[in-house]
Amino acid sequence: MQTRQITFAARDQVVCETVARELHAPATGALVELRYTCISAGTELAKLGGLQPVDYPLGPLGNRAVGRVLAPGSNRDDLRPGDFVFCHGPHASHFAADGLVVKLPDALDRPETALLGMALVALTGLRVAQPELGDAAVVTGAGLVGQFAAQLLQLNGVNTILVDPVPGRLDIARQCGVAHAIAAAGAADRVMDLTRGQGADHILECTGIPTVVEGATRYAGRAAQLILIGSPRGEHPADLTAFLNSFHLWRPQGDLTLKGAHEWKIPLYPEHTARHSMARNALILADLIVTDTLRMTPLLTAVFDPDDAQQAYDQLRDEKDRHLGTVFAWT
Numbered sequence: 001m002q003t004r005q006i007t008f009a010a011r012d013q014v015v016c017e018t019v020a021r022e023l024h025a026p027a028t029g030a031l032v033e034l035r036y037t038c039i040s041a042g043t044e045l046a047k048l049g050g051l052q053p054v055d056y057p058l059g060p061l062g063n064r065a066v067g068r069v070l071a072p073g074s075n076r077d078d079l080r081p082g083d084f085v086f087c088h089g090p091h092a093s094h095f096a097a098d099g100l101v102v103k104l105p106d107a108l109d110r111p112e113t114a115l116l117g118m119a120l121v122a123l124t125g126l127r128v129a130q131p132e133l134g135d136a137a138v139v140t141g142a143g144l145v146g147q148f149a150a151q152l153l154q155l156n157g158v159n160t161i162l163v164d165p166v167p168g169r170l171d172i173a174r175q176c177g178v179a180h181a182i183a184a185a186g187a188a189d190r191v192m193d194l195t196r197g198q199g200a201d202h203i204l205e206c207t208g209i210p211t212v213v214e215g216a217t218r219y220a221g222r223a224a225q226l227i228l229i230g231s232p233r234g235e236h237p238a239d240l241t242a243f244l245n246s247f248h249l250w251r252p253q254g255d256l257t258l259k260g261a262h263e264w265k266i267p268l269y270p271e272h273t274a275r276h277s278m279a280r281n282a283l284i285l286a287d288l289i290v291t292d293t294l295r296m297t298p299l300l301t302a303v304f305d306p307d308d309a310q311q312a313y314d315q316l317r318d319e320k321d322r323h324l325g326t327v328f329a330w331t
Contacts, residue, residue, distance in 0.1 A: 001020070001021055001022065001023050001094060002018055002019075002020055003018070003019055003020075003021050003023070003092055003093045003094045004016055004017070004018050004019075004092065004093040004306055004330070005017060005019060005059055005060035005090065005091060005092040005093070006059055006060060006061065006062070006090075006091035006092070006306060006309050006328070007057050007058065007059030007060065007061075008047065008048050008054070008056055008057060008058040008059055008061065009056060009057050010056045010057070011048070011049065011050050011056065012048060012049060013310070014048065014309045014310045014312075014313050015309070015310075016306040016307050016309050017059075021094075023094055023095075023096045024071075024096060025070075025071040025072060025073045025074075025096065026073050026096055026097070026098035027073045027074045027075045027076075028073050028075050028076065028098060029073045029076065029087070029096065029097040029098040029099065029101045030069045030070075030071065030072045030073055030076060030079050030085065030087075030097050030101050031069070031070045031071040031094070031095075031096050031097075032065075032067040032068065032069055032070065032085060032087055032089060032094065032095050032096075032097050032101070033067050033068050033070050033093065033094055033330075033331065034065045034066070034067035034089050034092060034093060034094065034095055034330050034331075035066055035067045035068065035109070035329070035330055035331050036065065036066050036067075036110075036111045036113065036114035036303075036327050036328065036329055036330070037062055037064060037065040037066075037089065037090070037091045037092070037114055037327065037328045037330065038062075038064040038065070038114035038115050038117055038118060038144075038325065038326070038327050039062065039091075039312065039313070039316060039326045039327070039328075040062065040063070040064055040117070040118065041143060041144070041316050041326070042143060042145075042207070042208055042230060042231070042233075043231070044061065044062065044313070045313065045316060045317055046233050047061070048313055048317075049317070051233055051234055052233055059090075059091075060090035060091055060092040061090055061091060062089070062090040062091040063088040063089065063090060063117065064088070064089075064114055064115070064116070064117025064118060065086070065087055065088070065089030065090070065091075065095065065114060065117070066084065066085065066086050066087075066104065066108075066109070066113050066114050066116070067084075067085065067087070067089065067095075067330075068082055068083065068084055068085070069081055069082060069083040069085055069101075070094075076101070078103065079101065079103060083103050084103070084104050084105070084106050084108065084109050085097075085101050085102060085103050085104060086100070086101075086102045086104055086113070086116055086117070086282055086286075087099070087100055087101045087102070088100050088117070091306065091309075091328055092330075093306075093330045093331075099268060100268045100269075100278050100279060100282070102278075102279050102282045102283065102286075104282075104286050105286060105290055107290055108286060108289060108290065111300060111303050111327045111329060112296040112297060112299065112300040112325070112327070113289065113296070114327045115144060115148075115296055115299055115300065115325050115327070116282065116285055116286070116289065118144035118145050118148060118325075119144075119148040119152075119285050119294065120263060120278060120281055120282060120285065121145045121148075121229060121263045122145045122146075122147075122148035122149040122152055122204075122206070122229065123148070123152060123281050123284075123285065124229065124261050124262070124263045124265070124266055124281075125145075125149055125204045125206075125227050125229040125261040126149070126152055126153065126156065126204075127261075127266065127276050127281075128227055128259050128260075128261040128265075129202045129204060129225060129227050129259075129261075131153060131156055131158045131201070131202055132156075132157075132158075133156070133157035133158075134157060134158075134159070135158045135159070135201040135202060136158065136159040136160075136161070136194075136195045136198065136199070136200045136201050136202075136221070137153050137158045137159070137160050137161070137200055137201065137202040137203070137204060138160075138161045138162075138163060138191055138200040138202070138203045138204070138216070138219040139153065139160065139161070139162045139163065139203075139204045139206060140163050140164075140203065140204070140205045140206060140207055140212050140216050140219075141163075141164060141205070141206035141207035141209075141212070141230060142162055142163075142164035142166065142169035142170060142172070142173055142181065143169070143206060143207070143324065144299060144324060144325055145206045145229060145230065146162060146164070146204075146206035146207075147162075147169075147172065147173055147176060147178075147299055147324070148294070149204050149206055149229065150162040150173060150176075150178045150181075151176055151177065151178065151294055151295060152294070153202075153204070154177070154178065154179065155288070155293065155294070158202075159180075159194070159195065160178065160179065160180065161180040161182060161187075161190075161191055161194055161195075161200070161219075162178050162180065162181045162182070163182055163183075163184055163187045163191075163219075164181070164183070164184060165183065165184040165185070166320050166321050167183070167321060168320070168321035168322055168324075169320070169321070169324060170182070170183065172298050172299060172301075172324055175295070175298040176295040176298050176299065177295060180194055187219070188218040188219060191219045195221065198221045199219060199220050199221030199222070199224060199252075199253060200219050200220055200221055200224055201221055201224050201225070202224060202225055202227060203216050203217075203219055203220055203224060203225070203226045203227065204227045204229055204261075205226060205227065205228050205229060205230055206229045206230045207230045208230030208231045208232050208233050209230070209232075209233075209234070210232055210233075210234060210236030210238075211236060213226075213228065213232065214236070214238060214240070214243050217243060217246040217253060217256060218253065220246070220253050220256055221252075221253070222250075222251070222252055222253065222254060222255055223255045223256070223257075224253075224256055224257075225256065225257040225258075225259055226256055226257070226258050226259070227259050227260075227261050228258070228259070228260050228261060229261045231262070263278075266278055266281070299324055299325040300324075300325040300327065301322065301323050301324045301325055301326065302315065302323055302325075302326045302327070303326075303327050303328075303329050304326065304327070304328055304329070305328070305329065306328045306329075306330060309328070312326050312328070
C-alpha cells in the first residue's frame with residue numbers, strides 16, 4: 001500500500017513523503033484510513049527542535065487521529081468497515097491501529113474532532129485530581145491540554161483559573177467559556193483574590209516547563225495537590241529547597257502533594273481493577289462534543305494539507321499568539 005506520512009527529516013526540517021507499507025488489520029484493532037490528525041505541539045515541537053533528543057529521520061510520528069475503518073481486526077466484533085473512529089494514529093494517510101480504536105458518532109466527522117486526543121490527556125489529570133463541587137483549581141498553560149482541562153474542571157463545578165503568558169490563548173479560552181483566564185504576570189495575587197485568599201485546592205500543570213512547575217506552588221492553598229499533566233522536559237538547574245518545603249512543611253501553601261497524571265497510566269479498555277479507561281473517557285468526551293458542552297471550534301486555528309507540514313510546525317513554534325489547535329487533513 002502506498003501511504004503518505006509526516007517525517008522529521010532533521011532538526012527543524014519537516015517533509016511529507018510517500019512510502020510503501022504492507023498494512024493489515026491487527027486482531028485487536030483495525031486498519032484505518034485516517035482523515036484528520038492533530039499535532040501534539042509540546043511533544044512534537046520538543047522532538048523537532050532538539051529539546052527532546054531523538055534520532056533523525058523520525059516518522060511517522062503523532063498519536064491523535066480520527067478516520068474510517070477499512071478493515072476491523074478479527075477480535076473486534078464492535079467495528080465495521082466505514083465506522084468513524086478515534087485512534088492513536090500518527091500523521092499518516094493509513095494506519096494499522098493495534099491500540100485504542102473507539103467508534104465515534106458520524107456527526108463528529110470533522111477536523112476539530114482530532115483534538116479529542118488532547119482532551120483525553122486533560123481528562124487523565126481530572127481522574128487523578130478527583131476535584132469536588134466547589135473546589136478551586138489553577139491550570140497552568142493554555143495550550144490544548146490546558147484549555148480542555150479548564151473546560152472540564154468548570155463542568156465539574158470547580159472554580160477554575162487558567163494561567164498563561166500568551167494573550168491570544170487566553171482570548172480563545174474565554175471564547176470557550178472559561179470564566180477566569182488570566183495573564184501569568186501577577187497571577188499569584190489574582191488567584192488569591194479569586195479564591196478568597198485560600199489558594200487553589202488543585203493545580204493542574206499542563207506545560208511541562210520545569211520553571212513553571214517550580215513556581216506553581218505559589219497558587220496553592222494549604223494541603224493542595226500539584227498534578228503534573230505535561231511531561232517535564234529540558235534541564236533546570238535550581239535550588240529546590242523552597243519547592244520541597246512546600247510539600248514538607250505544615251504552613252500556608254504547604255503540606256502539598258505531588259502527583260503524576262501521565263496519560264498512559266489509565267488502561268486502554270475497561271478492566272475490572274480500574275474504574276476508568278481511555279475508551280470510556282473517549283466516549284464521555286464524544287458525548288460532550290456532540291452537544292457542544294465541550295467547546296472545540298474556537299480551539300481549532302488551522303487545518304493544513306500534509307504537504308504544507310513545515311509551515312504548520314513553524315507557525316506553532318513562532319506564532320503562539322495566533323495558532324493553537326493544528327490539524328492535518330489527509331482526505
